[in-house]
Amino acid sequence: MHTKPKNRLHLLESIVVGVGAFIGLSLIGMIAEQSNTMMIIAPFGATAVLLFSAPQSPFSRPMNIFGGYFISTVLGAAVLEYTSGGWLSVGIGLGLAIMLMHLAKVVHPPAGANFLIVTQGHLSFYLMWPLFTGLILLIVVGMSVHKIRQKIALE
DSSP states (O other), rough: OOOOOOHHHHHHHHHHHHHHHHHHHHHHHHHHHTTTTTTGGGHHHHIIIIIIOOTSGGSSSSHHHHHHHHHHHHHHHHHEEEOOOOOOHHHHHHHHHHHHHHTOOOOHHHHHHHHHHHHHHTGGGHHHHHHHHHHHHHHHHHHHHHHHHHHHHHH
């Protein structure tokens, strides 16, 4: 069985990871631009690093990513809707979001940033469509890249 040199294999995996991140974040960028919500991209950058470079991390599991964003986004929109949005309600809300992610076993650190973007950017429930469409696309691209990396490693 022929094995590729380690440096060449690492270079090939790095290229695949970079191209995957480019595709995933470009899709999110197009969705965000169309819906005039470009600020939602920030936490996706951190999610992409985890998803593409550390796919074995518990934080990179699709359920953690989706669940973490869902909890943080819904809770952020609720805090914004039902409170003044001041420092105390934001602090309590983010603490609650982290507690709920932990309780549901869907911890995803970049989702905490999403909570802050929703509350500080005064975004609302209209954010759900672009956020979750982009999130699902990013997860699909990430899972595809992970499969490609596995095939490269086996060759």
